[in-house]
Amino acid sequence: MIYERLLEKNIEWAEKIKRNESDFFEKNHKEQKPNFLWIGCSDSRVPSDQIMGTMPGEIFVHRNIANLVVNSDINCLSVLQYAVETLKVKHILVVGHYGCGGVRAAMEQHNLGIIGNWLNNIKDVYNLYENELSPLDDDKLDRLCELSVIEQVKNVGRTSIIENARCRGQEISIHGWIYNLKDGKIKDLGVNIDLDKSDECQSCL
Template sequence: MSSRQVLYIGCSDWRVPESAVSTMLPGGIFVHRNIANQFHLDDDNALSVLAYAVEHLKVSHIIVAGHTLCGGAEAALAAAHASCPPPPPSGPLARWLVPLTEIAREYEDLTELIEANVRAQVNNVAGTDVVRAAWADNKRKLQVHGWIYDLGTGRFRDMGISVDGPSKDDVL
């Protein structure tokens, strides 16, 4: 992948420059980060980054990357499995993590939750009007990938859930 072809959606908590774990030069990857690598479908910030990357930069690859030991995923897991029902989220972090907390209700293992979150965010990105329009255009290839970065080994793991067009059921 060349640097002008990549939009990287990752976690703020990761704190490692993408260029440090790739062959790309600093600044060579178009990046969007937030807590727990979320892609909320009502987040105009994320949607505008996606639109700019796909429509103007003409990226060919969108990478949604989670990472091991994610603090946002840990918080969502704790909230999902609190012994008593938690109050409605009142702070910005709790509100931001609501979709991930809902996913976390189905998991007890942090690694499994991080993987489930990446799958959900790949689905979210792939389901946007921006990505669907690029696929419908058929003038270039656009793929959405799900990866996990292992903080212990310093390596990415491709989850094998790349999407390069709409599927019959649109579910990964």
């Protein structure tokens, strides 16, 4: 697709939205109140709105290579803080995908330069689960994709942003999901962390 075609497609899209809901942009431009934060992979095949049929305004999004939550990544933590403290999202979705190129690269021992530093975070996950992973063969990559999501959910839960939200009694759930490129379906890995009113911490108030 030549790049000018993208702009033509944009006009077609905006006009279609307006035909379906004439005041959509009028309402949408004033504020955002998303209930969801999506932390996903930069992979072009995993666009949150398209795979879930959601509209602009429904999901606040952070994407990076291999959907990692690293406690020194000020970009991801800034998104998380804004989503939790200002937007007050109800759900944080950490979404990996099978066949992730970032996870595959981390499993292979090539010299990757700067990106190698980033992917070392996945090597740490591999080392943590080496006993489970090393006997696997064809399904090793996909299992590591799942295990990495599970660890990123825990990393979100360990941030001071979530700890503070817990003390305030803010109701918020963190979920680990994985997307299958082969059939377009998302699987819930069942590793939720749920914060609710009962977590409110009197000593912090």
